[in-house]
Amino acid sequence: MTNITEKIKLSLSKRQRSEKRFKFLGFIGISFAILFLIIILYSIFSQGQSAFKSTYIELNIFFDEKIIDVEGKRDIEDIKFANFRKIITNSLDNYFPEVEKREEKRKLHEFISSSEEKNLMNLVLSDQELIGKSKQLWLLASSTIDVIHKNPEMEEIVESDRLVDDLELSWFKTFKENGNLKFGFNKNFFSKADSTEPEQAGVLGSMLGSFFTLLITLILSFPIAVAAGVFLEELAPKNRFTDFIEVNINNLAAVPSIIFGLLGLAIFLNVMHLPRSAPIVGGMVLALMTLPTIIIATRASLKAVPPSIREAAIGLGATKFQTVNHHVLPLSMPGILTGTIIGMSQALGESAPLLMIGMVAFIVDIPGSFTDSATVLPVQIYLWKSTAARGFLELTAAGVMVLLTFLILMNGLAVFVRQKFEKKW
Amino acid sequence: MKKTILAASIFAFTIIGNADARDQIKIVGSSTVYPFATVVAERFGKTSGFKTPVIESTGSGGGLKLFCKGLGTEHPDITNASRRIKMKEVKKCAKNGVTDITEIKVGFDGIAMANAKSGPMLELSLKDIYLALAKVVPADPEGNTVKPNPYKMWNEVNPALPAAPIVVIGPPPTSGTRDAFNELAIERGCKKFAGRKALKKKDKKLYKKECRGVREDGPYVEAGENDNLIIEKLVADPGALGVFGYSFLDQNRDKVKAAKVDGVFPEFEAISSGKYPVSRSLFFYVKNAHASVIPGVKEYVREFTSNKAIGTEGYLISKGLIPLSESERAKFEKDGKTLAKFDGKVLKK
Numbered sequence: 001m002t003n004i005t006e007k008i009k010l011s012l013s014k015r016q017r018s019e020k021r022f023k024f025l026g027f028i029g030i031s032f033a034i035l036f037l038i039i040i041l042y043s044i045f046s047q048g049q050s051a052f053k054s055t056y057i058e059l060n061i062f063f064d065e066k067i068i069d070v071e072g073k074r075d076i077e078d079i080k081f082a083n084f085r086k087i088i089t090n091s092l093d094n095y096f097p098e099v100e101k102r103e104e105k106r107k108l109h110e111f112i113s114s115s116e117e118k119n120l121m122n123l124v125l126s127d128q129e130l131i132g133k134s135k136q137l138w139l140l141a142s143s144t145i146d147v148i149h150k151n152p153e154m155e156e157i158v159e160s161d162r163l164v165d166d167l168e169l170s171w172f173k174t175f176k177e178n179g180n181l182k183f184g185f186n187k188n189f190f191s192k193a194d195s196t197e198p199e200q201a202g203v204l205g206s207m208l209g210s211f212f213t214l215l216i217t218l219i220l221s222f223p224i225a226v227a228a229g230v231f232l233e234e235l236a237p238k239n240r241f242t243d244f245i246e247v248n249i250n251n252l253a254a255v256p257s258i259i260f261g262l263l264g265l266a267i268f269l270n271v272m273h274l275p276r277s278a279p280i281v282g283g284m285v286l287a288l289m290t291l292p293t294i295i296i297a298t299r300a301s302l303k304a305v306p307p308s309i310r311e312a313a314i315g316l317g318a319t320k321f322q323t324v325n326h327h328v329l330p331l332s333m334p335g336i337l338t339g340t341i342i343g344m345s346q347a348l349g350e351s352a353p354l355l356m357i358g359m360v361a362f363i364v365d366i367p368g369s370f371t372d373s374a375t376v377l378p379v380q381i382y383l384w385k386s387t388a389a390r391g392f393l394e395l396t397a398a399g400v401m402v403l404l405t406f407l408i409l410m411n412g413l414a415v416f417v418r419q420k421f422e423k424k425w
Numbered sequence: 426m427k428k429t430i431l432a433a434s435i436f437a438f439t440i441i442g443n444a445d446a447r448d449q450i451k452i453v454g455s456s457t458v459y460p461f462a463t464v465v466a467e468r469f470g471k472t473s474g475f476k477t478p479v480i481e482s483t484g485s486g487g488g489l490k491l492f493c494k495g496l497g498t499e500h501p502d503i504t505n506a507s508r509r510i511k512m513k514e515v516k517k518c519a520k521n522g523v524t525d526i527t528e529i530k531v532g533f534d535g536i537a538m539a540n541a542k543s544g545p546m547l548e549l550s551l552k553d554i555y556l557a558l559a560k561v562v563p564a565d566p567e568g569n570t571v572k573p574n575p576y577k578m579w580n581e582v583n584p585a586l587p588a589a590p591i592v593v594i595g596p597p598p599t600s601g602t603r604d605a606f607n608e609l610a611i612e613r614g615c616k617k618f619a620g621r622k623a624l625k626k627k628d629k630k631l632y633k634k635e636c637r638g639v640r641e642d643g644p645y646v647e648a649g650e651n652d653n654l655i656i657e658k659l660v661a662d663p664g665a666l667g668v669f670g671y672s673f674l675d676q677n678r679d680k681v682k683a684a685k686v687d688g689v690f691p692e693f694e695a696i697s698s699g700k701y702p703v704s705r706s707l708f709f710y711v712k713n714a715h716a717s718v719i720p721g722v723k724e725y726v727r728e729f730t731s732n733k734a735i736g737t738e739g740y741l742i743s744k745g746l747i748p749l750s751e752s753e754r755a756k757f758e759k760d761g762k763t764l765a766k767f768d769g770k771v772l773k774k
Contacts, residue, residue, distance in 0.1 A: 118471075157679065196464045273499050276451065277479055358451075362463045364470050364477035365449075373449060373479040386482075386651040388460060388676040388745075 044404075048397030051189060054199055055141040055149045057111060058180040059091045062134045063124060074128055084117040088139065096171060107168055113140040115188070115200045138184065143198040143391035148172060149181065150394075163390060189398065193366050194380065198391025201384070203402050205366045209279055209359070209374030210348060210406075212367060216283020217347050221290045222340055226329075228291075229298025229336075234324045253292035260289045261353030269357060276358035277373040285353050290343040297339020301332035334421035341414040345407050351378040377403045447498040448720050450478035454488025454505030455601045456652075457534055457670050458707050461741050462505050462729075468740070469728045475721035478503075485601030492710065493518035502715040502722055506708045507534065507601030515769035525713040528767040529726065529757050531735050533747040535671040535696035535704040536606050538593075539681040544663040545587050547684035551702060554686070555614025556582045557591050558645055560638035568618025574640045591644040594655050595668035598647075605705040606668055607637040610686070613702065656681055671696060671704075672745025697747045704747070713764045726761040730754065 065072065067090075068082045089109045093099065099108055116139045124130055141149070144163050148154050149172075159166050175181045186199075193205020228249075236242045264285035268274045274281050305328050313323040354360060360379050367374035375383070381399040384392040452462060459482040470477025483491065485506040492504035493514055510528070518526065538549065556562050557576060564572040579586035596603040615621045615636035625632045639645050648655045652669040656677050659667045666684065671691055674683055683691050687702050695701040709729070716722040728734060735741050737748045748754070759765075 162679065196460070196467050269499065275447070276499060276501075277481070358479075358481055360481060362459070362466065362480040362482075364467055373451075386456075386653050388653065388673050390676065 044397050044400050047394055048399075048401045050150050051394040051398035052186050053183040054186040054188070055146040056138040056182050056184045057141050057145070057175055058136060058138050058182070059088070059095065059112075060134055061087060061091050061120070061137045061139075062094075063087065063130045063132060064090065065132045068124060068131055074131075076125065079124055079128075080121065082121070084120045085114070087120060088112050088116060096174075104167065107165075108171060110142055111145055111168075111171070113142045113197065113199050115197070116140055138182065140188075140199055141181075143389065145172060146199055147390050149183075189395070193364055194362055194375070194383065195364060196387075196389075198389055198395055201392070201395055203377065203380060203399055205363060206375050206377045206380035206399075207402070208367050209282075209363075210376040212279035212370050212374060213282040213286060213359075213376055214344055214348060216280055216370060217286040217290055218340070218344060220284060220287035221294055221343070224287075225291050225294035225340075226298050226336060229295045229302065230324055230329065232295070233299045233302040234328065235320060249292050249295055253296060256352075257289055257350055258352040258356070260285050261356030263288065264353065265356040275371055275373075277361050277363070277375075278371045279359075279367065279374045280370040281357050282354050282359050282374075282376065283370070285357060286347040286350060289350065289353065290347050293343035293346065294336070294340050297343070298332070298336050301335025301339070302328060304335065305331050331423060334417055334423075338414045338418045341410055341417070345410040345414075348376075348406060348410070349378055349403065351376070351382060354379060377406070449476040450503065450719055450721055450725055451501045452478050452480040452503045452505065452709075453483045453491045453501045454481075454503075454709070455485040455507040455707070456482040457485075457507040457600075457602055457672075458505035458531070458709065460672060461531065461707070461744060461746050462709070464741060464744055465725070465729045465734055468734075469721075469725050473721065473724055473728070475724065478721070478725060480505075484599040485604070486599050489514045489710075492712065493521055493523055495521040496523060496712070496714050498719075500712075502712050502719050503725075504710050506710065508604050508705060509708060509772065510710060510767075512769060512772045515767075515772065519769075523712060523714075525764075526767045527711040527713055527726075527760060527764045529709050529711065529730060529761055530749060530753070531707050531709065531729060531746070531757075532741070532749055533696055533704050534707055534745075535691040535701050535747065536602060536609065536668060537671055537674040537683045537691040538666055538668055538686060538703075539659065539674055539683045540666050541659045541663040542680060542682055544659075544665075544682075545589070546682070547586070547666070548688070549586075549684050550583070550687050551610055551614035552617045553579075553583045553586065553614070554610045555612075555617070555636075558593060558639055559611055559615065559636070560640045561635050563618050563620065565620070568615075568620030569623075570620075571635060574642070577644070589664050592646065592662065592665040593644060593668060594646045594648045594658050594665055596647070596652075596655075597649060601705075602668070602670060606703065607639060609703045609705060611639065612636045670745075671747065675745045693747065707746070710767070711761075711764065713766065716764055723762075723764075726764075727758075730758040730761045732758075 064087060067086050068084075069075070069078055071078065089105075092108050092111060093105065096108060099105055119140075120137075148164060148169070154162055155169060155173075162169070164172070172181075188200050189202045191204055192200055192202030195201040232242060232246065232249075264281060268281045268284055269276060274284075309327050309331065310323050313327050314320070318326065351360070354376060359375050360383070361373065361375060362383070363373050363375050365372070377399065381396055381403065384396045384399060450466075452466070454462075459480060462480050466478040466480055469475065481488075481501075485508055488501075488504035489506060489510060491501055494500050518524070538547075538554070540547065556574075557579065559574055561571040562574045562576070564570045576582050576591060578588055578590055580588045582591070595606065598604075616625075621632070621636060624635070646665075648658065648667075652673040655667040655669050656673065659665055660680050667681065674681065674691065689695050689701045691701050691703075696704045711722065711726055716726075731739075732754070733739055735746065735748060735754060737751065739746075739748065742748055749757070
């Protein structure tokens, strides 16, 4: 007997050492994970935060009656067709009267974003008194100027490597020294869809696309998945056939998402002839992908409801359906909702299956319904990433920030629902 | 319960009601033409009063496949291509009822080979490119017999090149850029060998396979249809060489520098004059049967072929497109207006 305690005593330090080693390795693992997370978040935030501001240039705009309203009738249709580009270029030419060559003028005129033409038009339409007068206005600069403004180190590098030549840089510096250059909030980012000009591109179009798509996904997948889960767990007889279905559902949850895209292409587009690039099809495809996730969550939370509740209900004469409907399902709802939200946030980040059904596309118009052509947030990020123009670099990172915000919100909601409503037995 | 059924049926009707009509142009095709087509589409949407066309970047081959699937609103109206349509594709189109199409050439694009600013300055010949990247290379100086490509270092290919490993990052086979690169760079390097050239007359199929085939043993890395990714990889690896279009080179001059091919830099003038050897034409194809049904198709074609878009001072030129000669552009502008039917017979081979 003493022999055995002796042995145990001797091995004690060894066992303690191995425990310490395990703790240490676990600590290293966690630290690495946190380190990488910080690196990723840092690189995204440091690149993306500049996308929320854009450069504005102050110009004295003269609303020339000869350009805006030649006939002097103040006809709204005439004003709409007026050449507002000319008004902007005129005031640029006035700012730099020494620029005379045609080629140089063309370069100077590209300082101001083409989106300002429409803004000036709206300004005149809302206040016709402006015609014939001058006004100091801050106008959105084009993306090239914006990039130079945000990266002052670019002013130092040699001309051939720079986005702008020496002449353009000298104009830029003049604006800066005169105090006619400032950063302002990038409104376009939250009010526009895709564009080929970085300063006019925004996430609203893809955010709405994501919204319509996810709404379809939720409408389709939630009732079907909950019904399927309840049937399999509570009502269906346990036999070979239901076992087979169960195995298949578990397998489906692990199928790569692109397969669901192929299925969507084959059935929804080629057989059912639904429109390409539409959120309705995207939502249906993502619903297929989310179904198994919600079914599994439903079954797990149904299982967690103690059998005594079912027995009590049945003992009082309830049918099986009443038992489930009145007692078991309401009690398991927090778990089901958590699973659904997690499934939805998975669907929000998905882009591969949407490639097959044409939602990876250049779409300028903001979608207004389930059948309008639309794209989704992760796809928009991918599209910006693969565009040549420099200004899209920061937009890509900012897009990731928006997507991350939504994911965190949704997952936070899932945690909240679980904490708030979950019952402990 | 009744309410749910009602809502569901209304929902279903709106979908069905919307499925058969379409008032928005759908465009698919080449990722090289994509940046130009999107600019035209955006301007067209802003100025014309029509909806802005939807453009998918599927690669030239993928685009023509979708385009040729048939007539009807679920099929695209226009496909972009960074190479000409093939006889095979014309036949496939015809089989599915797409017999009446119009071909529009919009301009040229040079395919640049470039490495990071910090990398060595390279001067390549077409022969060097062929020897470095082909799957099989001549086993004798005449090129009568072949062996699997043994070269791992640039100086094994040509002693004048640096003693660095061959790493070339380029597009995958579905890309029109890749097709053009195989045909314009590798095949033309292959032709420099008399024995290979003779093979073309004897066995065309084998010639094509051996002279256009790119090696799969590592030195050629496929990077996907994303030219920005190639540029990032080049910056990270100064020893690697990338293959991509001129417009991307133009936008990233502070990060990468082009290699001379056959003594010529891929510069604007050299590409438009044809001096730079690796340049190809860019096209788009219009389904004529759709032009009268889908609103805006004719107007979009007119915008794309107009002088203000692709003329020598057009807005696409500042985006990196190399313009056609004025007479050629005028011809395609006319073709676009009349929707001149494309005759497959002009495709030899």
